[in-house]
Amino acid sequence: MSKIKTSFFCQNCGTSFSKWQGQCHACKEWNTIVEEVIQKEEKTAWKTASNSVVKAAKPLLIKEIDSSQEIRLNTTDSELNRVLGGGLVPGSLTLLGGEPGIGKSTLLLQISLKLPYKTLYVSGEESQKQIKMRAERIMPNSDNCYILTETKTQNIFKQIQEMQPEIVIIDSIQTLHTDYIESSAGSISQIRECTTELIKFAKETNVPVILIGHITKDGTIAGPKILEHMVDTVLQFEGDRNHVYRILRSLKNRFGSTAELGIYEMLGNGLREVDNPSEILISHKDEELSGTAIACTLEGMRPLMIEIQSLVSSAVYGTPQRSTTGYNAKRLNMILAVLEKRAGFRLGTKDVFLNVTGGISVEDTAIDLAVVAAILSSNEDIPIAEGFCFAGEVGLSGEIRPVNRIDQRIQEAEKLGFTTILVSRHNKLSLKNTKIKVVLVSKIEDVVSELF
Numbered sequence: 001m002s003k004i005k006t007s008f009f010c011q012n013c014g015t016s017f018s019k020w021q022g023q024c025h026a027c028k029e030w031n032t033i034v035e036e037v038i039q040k041e042e043k044t045a046w047k048t049a050s051n052s053v054v055k056a057a058k059p060l061l062i063k064e065i066d067s068s069q070e071i072r073l074n075t076t077d078s079e080l081n082r083v084l085g086g087g088l089v090p091g092s093l094t095l096l097g098g099e100p101g102i103g104k105s106t107l108l109l110q111i112s113l114k115l116p117y118k119t120l121y122v123s124g125e126e127s128q129k130q131i132k133m134r135a136e137r138i139m140p141n142s143d144n145c146y147i148l149t150e151t152k153t154q155n156i157f158k159q160i161q162e163m164q165p166e167i168v169i170i171d172s173i174q175t176l177h178t179d180y181i182e183s184s185a186g187s188i189s190q191i192r193e194c195t196t197e198l199i200k201f202a203k204e205t206n207v208p209v210i211l212i213g214h215i216t217k218d219g220t221i222a223g224p225k226i227l228e229h230m231v232d233t234v235l236q237f238e239g240d241r242n243h244v245y246r247i248l249r250s251l252k253n254r255f256g257s258t259a260e261l262g263i264y265e266m267l268g269n270g271l272r273e274v275d276n277p278s279e280i281l282i283s284h285k286d287e288e289l290s291g292t293a294i295a296c297t298l299e300g301m302r303p304l305m306i307e308i309q310s311l312v313s314s315a316v317y318g319t320p321q322r323s324t325t326g327y328n329a330k331r332l333n334m335i336l337a338v339l340e341k342r343a344g345f346r347l348g349t350k351d352v353f354l355n356v357t358g359g360i361s362v363e364d365t366a367i368d369l370a371v372v373a374a375i376l377s378s379n380e381d382i383p384i385a386e387g388f389c390f391a392g393e394v395g396l397s398g399e400i401r402p403v404n405r406i407d408q409r410i411q412e413a414e415k416l417g418f419t420t421i422l423v424s425r426h427n428k429l430s431l432k433n434t435k436i437k438v439v440l441v442s443k444i445e446d447v448v449s450e451l452f
């Protein structure tokens with residue numbers, strides 16, 4: 001009997017099948033099912049390397065479980081600490097995903113260089129020289145950071161045993177392979193097996209492991225969805241590659257909130273933590289220009305003041321163009337329809353361009369009101385008075401709808417020196433004695449009369 005066993009895996013969702021078929025019936029994707037060799041042996045790599053006898057777990061009363069030892073390792077990077085919920089948890093597995101070239105390796109190398117713990121940075125993508133060159137740009141000297149270029153998990157564990165690192169970073173999980181499985185690196189069974197070995201290692205030794213994961217074209221972390229289920233924390237590094245700002249988001253966190261957000265600026269010498277994002281997202285100009293409005297949005301739990309720019313001009317071609325960056329194009333069409341039908345602005349024959357500055361993309365609907373203000377300002381060619389900002393959602397009948405956490409938004413606007421904020425009349429305000437003037441509006445008409 002042959003020892004080789006094969007199975008069919010969907011490359012999109014990781015479901016396994018006993019035979020090939022055209023469509024995966026779990027995720028409904030076509031042509032994603034690939035045959036892979038699985039030749040599993042009983043032992044896994046970490047066990048063979050450590051020869052440790054795993055203690056069998058015993059059930060404990062919940063009140064008897066010691067929770068005091070929930071220590072966090074300070075990563076010395078305030079943005080990363082915030083997103084992780086206070087620091088790295090010992091024995092945890094963190095997955096950092098992001099598009100190629102966005103700066104994942106830079107971020108983790110920079111953190112390894114700064115960490116006050118003995119860190120092993122394993123790279124399967126770049127040579128030690130290349131990493132050294134990159135490190136020289138960021139921070140030339142570190143007494144704690146070790147670099148290993150290796151892709152075989154067995155060899156990695158051997159080195160780990162010798163040097164006993166306190167934190168392990170793997171760049172990237174898709175380049176790892178284990179001897180116990182024959183399929184090529186990056187395939188679903190390899191990713192799953194290598195991650196299992198690393199989880200075992202992390203849980204047994206209490207060493208936190210951070211994995212870098214590539215992202216596919218449609219924005220999901222490449223490899224099986226299972227990978228996201230296996231790890232404790234999933235972070236995503238995103239941003240527009242042509243801009244300098246990068247956002248670190250948490251998609252899953254077993255030890256903290258997923259509403260936190262970290263912001264970095266990519267410089268020639270690495271990533272800089274941005275403590276006050278609002279200041280950089282608003283452009284500083286000498287004269288007042290029409291077509292810009294400031295929105296007060298919330299990204300996760302963090303209030304952010306961002307600038308919305310709009311250009312409205314007569315359409316040159318028959319069909320007017322509508323183009324947006326950082327804002328949902330369908331929502332722009334909806335807002336234009338509302339302005340046309342409910343407020344009588346003839347925008348049907350005009351080109352409308354909309355831009356959220358800084359290259360970040362905003363989902364928060366509270367920026368609608370600023371979008372309306374920017375479009376009207378460009379259309380009328382009248383600048384919006386200095387010190388104005390906006391927070392409100394626009395409904396289909398032209399009403400301004402309330403948004404969540406309005407007090408936090410108003411406080412942020414006040415902190416940054418804005419003098420007037422337009423919000424929905426239906427927002428329940430609990431703030432008293434604010435220096436900033438809060439103008440309540442309920443319809444688009446109110447906004448128009450307030451602004452022009």
Ligand code: TYD
Pocket residue numbers: 098099100101102103104105106107134137138266267268269270271
């Ligand atoms: P990298 O970390 O290699 O991306 P990833 O690992 O996510 O694929 O970073 C890629 C980009 O970052 C690269 O195009 C150059 C840029 N960069 C800087 O702008 N400044 C720097 O100090 C470094 C190290 C990189």
Ligand code: MG
Pocket residue numbers: 104105106125171
């Ligand atoms: Mg990289």
